[in-house]
Amino acid sequence: xxxxxxxxxxxxxxxxxxxxxxxxxxxxxxxxxxxxxxxxxxxxxxxxxxxxxxxxxxxxxxxxxxxxxxxxxxxxxxxxxxxxxxxxxxxxxxxxxxxxxxxxxxxxxxxxxxxxxxxxxxxxxxxxxxxxxxxxxxxxxxxxxxxxxxxxxxxxxxxxxxxxxxxxxxxxxxxxxxxxxxxxxxxxxxxxxxxxxxxxxxxxxxxxxxxxxxxxxxxxxxxxxxxxxxxxxxxxxxxxxxxxxxx
Numbered sequence: 001x002x003x004x005x006x007x008x009x010x011x012x013x014x015x016x017x018x019x020x021x022x023x024x025x026x027x028x029x030x031x032x033x034x035x036x037x038x039x040x041x042x043x044x045x046x047x048x049x050x051x052x053x054x055x056x057x058x059x060x061x062x063x064x065x066x067x068x069x070x071x072x073x074x075x076x077x078x079x080x081x082x083x084x085x086x087x088x089x090x091x092x093x094x095x096x097x098x099x100x101x102x103x104x105x106x107x108x109x110x111x112x113x114x115x116x117x118x119x120x121x122x123x124x125x126x127x128x129x130x131x132x133x134x135x136x137x138x139x140x141x142x143x144x145x146x147x148x149x150x151x152x153x154x155x156x157x158x159x160x161x162x163x164x165x166x167x168x169x170x171x172x173x174x175x176x177x178x179x180x181x182x183x184x185x186x187x188x189x190x191x192x193x194x195x196x197x198x199x200x201x202x203x204x205x206x207x208x209x210x211x212x213x214x215x216x217x218x219x220x221x222x223x224x225x226x227x228x229x230x231x232x233x234x235x236x237x238x239x240x241x242x243x244x245x246x247x
Contacts (some may be wrong), residue, residue: 004041004081011043011051019054023062026052028071031084042072042082088177096182100189107190107240111233115182115226118164121180122209122225126218133170134213137163141206160202161188194239202228216225 027101029152030036042063063082070091073083077209091125099105115201128138144159161184168180205228 004043004231005139011048019058020061020065021060022073023052023054024065024069029035031071031169037082038084038086042084044081052093089094089181092178093182093185096186097189098188105186107142108237110183110186110190111229111236114246115233116188117137117176117179117183118229119226121164121167121171121176121220122213123218123222124176125167126213126216128172128222129213133166134210137166137213138210139164141203141210144206145203157188161185163206189238193241194236 011030027042043051044058045059049056052059063072063074066082067074070088071084073085075081075150077082077100095240096105102112103112104236140159140163144156144163147159149158165177165181168184171177203225207226209224210220210223212218
């Protein structure tokens with residue numbers, strides 16, 4: 001079992017006011033400075049509370065906040081404790097979804113950002129996709145078509161979103177991949193609210209895009225995805241605006 005870092009390890013006493021936020025900030029700073037790394041276990045709760053001059057309840061509140069933010073993981077049992085974990089995309093994705101639900105991101109802003117982002121994604125992916133990844137995209141398109149024919153629109157929509165996330169991952173750039181994942185998560189919520197469209201042919205555009213990707217024709221691939229998304233989002237916004245007008 002990995003030993004916890006010592007309780008004297010750069011921790012300073014905390015003032016009572018908003019103490020749990022100060023604790024969380026102090027631990028974040030230790031991570032930022034590289035003193036705490038993924039896999040490190042924080043000192044035992046009792047020792048750390050004494051070092052920080054706070055109650056164990058206040059410390060637990062801070063640790064729960066850090067866990068929710070994706071910074072640490074709380075494990076139970078004899079080998080448990082608070083462990084620093086590698087970052088993941090969930091926090092960013094959840095944050096974008098919450099911003100949309102709170103009205104900080106409008107459907108028009110969302111769709112505009114998606115067109116811009118995905119045009120860049122396709123251009124980069126065209127250069128970096130492996131043959132195996134293109135085959136996987138092909139399987140995704142076929143599975144989505146089969147689901148649609150079977151009237152399984154929930155699965156079809158999930159596969160459509162997955163297609164775009166796969167393109168983002170193919171850029172080999174984690175920042176772009178996370179942005180793509182976040183945008184598609186929010187797009188899923190938006191489309192759920194207005195219903196899928198049957199006015200824009202997804203399958204034919206997907207097949208053309210796959211051909212351009214196989215040919216490594218970045219200009220043609222970018223043009224195809226941009227035209228498709230512009231048509232798609234015009235339809236989305238028309239239905240959104242009609243829905244808003246009718247209440």
